[in-house]
Amino acid sequence: MENVNFLYELFGKNIISVTLIVSLPLVFVLIYALIAILAELKVSAWIQERLGPMRTGPWGILQPIAEVVKLIQKEDITPDKSSKLLYNLAPFVIFTGAYAAFAVIPFSEYFVPSGINLGLFYVFAIGSISALGIVMGGWASNNKYSLMGAMRSVSQLISYEIPAAMAILSVVVLASSMNMQEINHQQTGWFWNWNLFGGPGSWTKIWIIPFTVLLTFIYFISSLAETNRVPFDIPEGESELVAGFHTEYSGMKFAMFFFAEYANMFVVAAILTTIFLGGWNSPFDTFLQGPIWGSFWFVLKAFSVVLVQIWIRWTLPRYRVDQLMYVGWKVLLPLSFVSFLAISFYVMLK
Template sequence: MESTNFIWDLMGKNLWSVVAVISLPLIFVLIYALVAILAELKVSAWIQERLGPMRTGPWGILQPIAEVIKLLQKEDITPTAASKILFNLAPYVIFTGAYAAFAVIPFSEAYAPANINVGLFYIFAVGSFSAIGIVMGGWASNNKYSLMGAMRSVSQVISYEIPAAVAVLAVVVLTSSMNMMEISRMQEGGFWNWYIFGGPGGWTKIFMIPFTLTLAIIYFIASLAETNRLPFDIPEGESELVAGFHTEYSGMKFAMFFFAEYANMFVVAAVVTTIFLGGWTSPFGSFLAGAGWGAFWFILKSMFVVFLQIWIRWTLPRFRVDQLMYIGWKVLLPISLVCFIAISFFSLLNLG
């Protein structure tokens, strides 16, 4: 098997290459977060027929940098009644969880920081880190709004991880692999081989298309809930809970929550891209395929999913808590189970 990390090929395995492998996703996260913040501002503005930031740099493209500088300058307050250690640790726990998930994301056929065999499982494992961080922050703040936001967040993440996991499991049934690089490689050869369109196979795969399409939508909806984005942002719920679990945070610690949210958005977008949208494979078969183009396609598809998340955020209002639980347990879970069973049945028949 060819190498899946071009840095190992170029530099060999030594301390510097390890540092490079670790820092490349970090640099990517930081740059991506700035782009995503700008995209959030601009898309929200366009949807509301505004212009958005226009003063910082040409068309306001330096606005996210200005916002980060503003957050860095702010006073870093720890409430006196807060539990100091947990309070200060929480934002870094959340960011660690979001950043750790980048370890298995296959950016290109030549670059996945760690090409491990249980990549999808690992992403689900570290993805739940954010729930721990949110509970830590909410509890340690010693603020009723923070605590309520944290409790809501945990109930939400636990509820929505199940349909998400079932949706991912259905794809794992089709691929019989949890290695994200392998899953990407199986979808090579054009967009009709993507798992959102039933994956590679003969004409009989058209029976699977409705189920995989549904599962892709279900995973996308569940991922919105896992990242606490609107319409599932009841942990933050500005109109109900001030700012939810990060009510008491300010300055750099708030910025860490901010970065972690956007990093989490990219992680779930990368999972959607990898398991449903073909990962780094080109949508036109061997045309524009290759290691560099792979990274381009991967980031393009992921950014499209991030754009979808932003688009939904500025379209739909927030769910009530009971509606959220209804959708999670009574809509997404049964439908995803039906699709899962159907896909399992098809793959048992071995029609492909």
């Protein structure tokens, strides 16, 4: 399938269009991060029956900008005994990991920065670079809390990568493709064509619907763990490790960590949207279906997933380390294997 990119159509394939394609997601991430920070503040306030920030702008909607200005003004501290180079490099490595994933995310039928055929595999492989940045920062800080946060982050990533991989692999088997754009094209039509409901197909697909729904939840839970969100935020758990791997960071470098976390949240939400929730397809067949509405649906779905992540953060308590390992290895892993087998059977019989 030919991947269409509207910028190439407009400007041809030259240095200008390539630069635009590379920087467009960055603009999106910047705006999105501000909105997500506001959402985090407001949703947490509403869940705890508070008003949240109210003073900057009407209903406090300018609060994220105030936060950013505050972070820029703060002193940039590098601890004396830290290993300077790695300490200063870590925030960039983390953000690189988060932003690299945007290369294959299909925002619309006519916009995907790079429509490679191995999109899903790539996005999954690149995901662990952020964990590497966490380890780098945690180790270079020369602080025991940072180091413990980093170690926890690695163990968590290694454990939860496998269920997430099985969930993605099941979709690859179901769609017989790793191209994210093609997976989107297959889910066109009503919402029961989404992979969440077994993908397109006749009534015989009914018996795999429980498995695909299960896989969606498995992927969502694993993605929470991969982005270090509650209930899996043990790498930074405030009550145990001060602030975990970013304890020593301040000012803009801390902001980079923060920023990367929100970018990562969007990446996993976007993957979930693409592989299970129909991506840029409208839920109602041809209703509001089209390239521009496509990006609307995509952002809407992905942002809803981000909101669920925020909602969970302010509702659930944190897991202990051993509980985290238990859930990863003894619950999610077997369930994902069973679902994978069921879906393979279905595809074989189809």
